[in-house]
Amino acid sequence: MDLSFEAIKMRIIAKFATIGSNSQFVGIRKYVSKTSIANFVVIVNCNWSDAVSKTVERLNALTSLDFEAIAVKFGVNNVSGIKYSNNSKGIEYLNSGKLPKEGTKARDIVLESIKISKTLAEIRNEMVGTYLDNRVWETKSNSSKGAIIAYDHITNAIKYCKATNSIHIFAFAHSKEVLAEGTYKDSSLQPETLQKNAIIRYCKELTGEVLPTEKYRNFVVLEDQLESIAVDGDRIYLK
Numbered sequence: 001m002d003l004s005f006e007a008i009k010m011r012i013i014a015k016f017a018t019i020g021s022n023s024q025f026v027g028i029r030k031y032v033s034k035t036s037i038a039n040f041v042v043i044v045n046c047n048w049s050d051a052v053s054k055t056v057e058r059l060n061a062l063t064s065l066d067f068e069a070i071a072v073k074f075g076v077n078n079v080s081g082i083k084y085s086n087n088s089k090g091i092e093y094l095n096s097g098k099l100p101k102e103g104t105k106a107r108d109i110v111l112e113s114i115k116i117s118k119t120l121a122e123i124r125n126e127m128v129g130t131y132l133d134n135r136v137w138e139t140k141s142n143s144s145k146g147a148i149i150a151y152d153h154i155t156n157a158i159k160y161c162k163a164t165n166s167i168h169i170f171a172f173a174h175s176k177e178v179l180a181e182g183t184y185k186d187s188s189l190q191p192e193t194l195q196k197n198a199i200i201r202y203c204k205e206l207t208g209e210v211l212p213t214e215k216y217r218n219f220v221v222l223e224d225q226l227e228s229i230a231v232d233g234d235r236i237y238l239k
Contacts, residue, residue, distance in 0.1 A: 003218075007202045007237060008237075008238055011236055012167065012221065013154055013160075015231040015234060015236065016044070016154065016155050016157055016158045018232060019044065019045070021045055021064065021156055022045050023044065023045045023046060024043070024045065024231070025041060025042070025157045025174065026042050026171060026230065027039070027228075027230035027235070028040040028041075028042060028132070028169070029226065029229075029230070030179065030228075031225065032224070032225055033182065035182040036180060037178075038178045038179055038235070039177040039179065040173055040176050040177075040217070040219075041173075041174045042171035042217065043171060043174050043176045044169070044170075044172075045157050045158075046172040048213075048216065051212035051215070051216065052134075052213060055131060056128050056131055056132065058211060059124050059128050059199070059203070062199070062203075066206075067119065067120040070199060071120060071198075073202065074201065074202070076120070076191070076198045077117050077118075077120075077197045078119050079117060079119065080117055080119045081116060082116070082117040083114055083115070083117075084115055084116075084117055084191060086113065086191075087113035089106070089110045089113070090115075091215045092112055093110050099111070103166070115190075120195055120199065123196055123199065124196045127196060127199070131213065146195075152224075154167075156170075157169060157170055158170070163222070164220075167221045168218055168220055168221065169218075169219040169221060170217070170218055170219075171217060171219065172217075173215050173216070173217050177189075202212060223238050224239075226238060
């Protein structure tokens with residue numbers, strides 16, 4: 001007899017409860033993301049705070065010469081104080097100096113879209129600050145208070161999202177087998193995101209290893225998101 005998805009979720013939660021706070025290998029098969037469909041072997045209950053410390057150390061070791069190299073290699077900005085916008089009307093305003101009528105929503109949208117560029121050193125410092133402010137993995141986000149409200153923490157490795165009625169597995173990615181490449185492109189990303197991504201890629205090329213925090217993943221457990229999860233010798237199929 002086939003189980004409902006709600007029953008499957010409860011079974012997964014029960015399996016993770018038996019693990020408790022112990023480190024454990026978990027298999028995640030055919031996980032769908034923007035970049036690929038892949039099989040993962042992950043380790044739950046790893047030390048996120050330790051990963052943060054190591055990542056911060058590597059980021060702080062970057063020098064002005066490194067930032068110059070990053071800008072050239074990945075074609076990202078390394079100049080501060082330049083106004084830019086990803087909004088078409090915002091770009092039009094920067095080129096012409098003309099704003100929509102005062103007091104209109106259109107004017108507010110244009111003005112809110114105007115950003116000031118930052119150097120790679122400034123971006124690095126913001127990344128470090130964010131990591132240090134979010135040392136606890138369970139509440140890691142740009143708005144930790146919001147994360148606490150949005151999720152019920154079941155264990156260190158799994159939590160329930162009230163808004164989407166889904167469970168999320170937080171784990172260290174031990175290995176990844178790509179089954180199919182995705183079509184995700186970063187051409188529409190904000191300049192600051194491109195700068196952050198470039199810093200992360202440079203750190204990987206510099207040492208041959210990704211930043212420790214980049215090995216952590218948030219796996220959303222939905223019926224169309226993955227095929228199965230193997231926990232403590234028990235493989236649970238979602239469909």
